[in-house]
Amino acid sequence: MDVLQLQPSDWNARPARMAPLAKLPVFWALEGKRAIIAGGSDAAAWKAELLAACGAEIQVYAEELSETFANLINHDDRFFHHRKQWSPASFEGAAIAVADCEDDEAAATFYEAACGAGVPVNVIDNPKYCQFQFGSIVNRSPVIVAISTDGAAPILAQAIRRRIETLLPPSLKSWAALAHAVREKVNARLSPGAPRRAFWEGFVNRAFGPAPGNDTEGNLLSEAGRFEAMAKASTGRVTLVGAGPGDAELLTLKAVRALQGADVILFDDLVSDEVLELARREAKRLLVGKRGGRTSCKQEDINAMMISLAKAGKHVVRLKSGDPMIFGRAGEEIAHLAKEGIPVDVVPGITAACAMAARLGVSLTHQDHAQAVRLVTGHARSGDLPTNLDWQVLAEQQTTTIFYMGGRTANQIRERLLAAGMDRKTPVVVMSAITRINETRWLGAIDDLPKAMEVVGPDDPVLIGIGTVFAQATLSQRTESGISQLQSVAIALPDERWGVQ
Structure with missing residues (x-):
């Protein structure tokens, strides 16, 4: 087998990108720098204390000081109090300027003077006269976390800070x-x-x-x-990581750590941008997706890439949608890597069947309806249904069956199950893009399954859930308004033969 040679143009097939930022977060060294504080209020005192904590020399211009500010100045030799109003000369040699102004006229005057002197300026609680803003701070210096909501919701920033405070130990x-x-x-x-x-x-x-x-x-x-x-x-290593169904919040902590430690990420076409956003930015990224009915990267090429990169000492993350061990061809990849003596770790992910159940609020093993769950592939390597499926077993009433990648074989699935004796009114749920903004679902009966593909479409990977556990899902959809967030929803209402009222 020829080893696939990677070209520079192959890298970053889906480039690392930063989502839009309201403001650029910058950590600014102020040790020994001159800082101007105009105003003697408590608010000005807090900003002055913050700048002093960064090692700045604080020049305070105020005819009167609040009690808090006066106490601060009396006990800290980094403060120099000038009992007068600021003037344009005050900005000479300054690195930063902050003011607490009584009105917009005073704020505009201070702002224009600071800008004219080339000094970054902030007027407290007056965003239109601020070149920068102060965030809510978690202090574990030299570790510093700053949170900003761009002035939209300071109370939210404070709430986030409290959460982070509990996560970061004092040590x-x-x-x-x-x-x-x-x-x-x-x-x-x-x-x-x-x-x-x-x-x-x-x-x-x-x-x-x-x-x-x-x-x-x-x-x-x-x-x-x-x-x-x-x-x-030693050589490098490979980590097979489950990316889950698409929602980045469903990643495990171990998966995030693997993404943060990767040299190279080989990712499937179905991995969402939100998941990739959590990866180490310096990691090289290569799209190696395999999609039914489309030009795709061959599995042999993916195996060769992992081996070549690992032998070059790289930490390779093979990022798979869902769970690597559920219809992800992980077994083949592990076998090839083991043959080459390359260590492999596996990080599980949430498989689509579990995500479907969670989205519908349905237990796949509800004790009143199902004593078993079967996960079945909806197509073989040839693209048709596998030839060795036991349709009599799959048609059993007390079983919940989930067909993966069954969009193009949905009609055949219906015909085989009905021929095996399944009730034509058995509940069915068909979903695609599970947990994503374009999630689509159809709810009905097995007899109407061909209609589902007209709604959901065969292009995206489709999950077909069959069994009486899904009857409750169709009932809940009649009364809940939450489905309005979905791109498409079709409901074929159940009848009394499903055993529900």
Whole structure:
């Protein structure tokens, strides 16, 4: 088999991109810089204290100070109080200017003077006279998290900050300081690329545990030496990652960590942009999707790519829609990689059948309706139905059956099940683009399955759920208004023979 040669034009088939930003988040070094504060209010005091915490020299222009501001100045030698109003000369040599102004006229005057002097300016609580804004801050310095809502909802930013505060342990401050202290020493011991990144990934996992001890630095440096030795003796690795049905919030934490640690990402055509947005931006991305009825990348080429890249020392993430081990041909990929001695990890994902059940609010194993669930492929390699399916078993009333990729064979599925004795009124749900904004669903009976494909269409991957557990889904759709968010919905109402009222 010829090994597929990658060309520069192959990379970034779906380029890494940043979604639009209301403002650019920038972390600004102010140590020893001159900062202008105009006004003596409590609001001005808070901004002055924030700038002083960054090491700035605070020049305060105010004839009167609030009690809070006066106490702050009396106990901190970084503040210099000028008992007068600011003037254009005040901006000389300044790096930043902040004012609390009584009205728009005063705000405009201060804003224009600062801009004329080339000094970035913020007028408190007056966005139209701000070149920058202050965010809500989580302080684990040198780790700093700032949250902004572009002034639209400050209370939301505060709520987000509270959430983040609970996620970041206080010890993170010590770990970040330790990283700063050992960074040059570690990087001197480790080659750039995979070995260095693998070390720092391990460091990050520790950083969310107990605080570092006195011997932690020495242990880290010893560990860096071991990583370098292992890197010289080993190839890369491959991680098969389940991307789930499309909604990025359904990714596992382990999947996100794998995406953040990848050198190369080989992703399916069905993986959403929202999922790829969570990947490491420096990772190379290559679309290797396989779609029925379309020109696709061959499985042999994908196997060759993974082997070639891993042997070059890369961490390859094979990103698959749904779960890698459910109709994802993961078995073939694992076998080929194992034959070449390449280590493989598997990160499970939410498979489409589970996502379908969740979206419909239906238990696939409801004890009143089903004692088994079967996941069945709707097409073989030839594109037709598999020839070895036991249709008598699939037609059993006490079984929930989910056909994957059954859009083009839906009519054959109907004919085979009816021929095997299935009741023509057995409930059926057909869905595509599950959990995505263009999610489409059809609800009806097995006898009407051909109509489903007129609504859902055969082009996108289709999931067909068959069984009496889906009767309740059709009933709920009669009364719930939530379906309005869907692109398409068709409902064939059940009757009394489904055993529901």
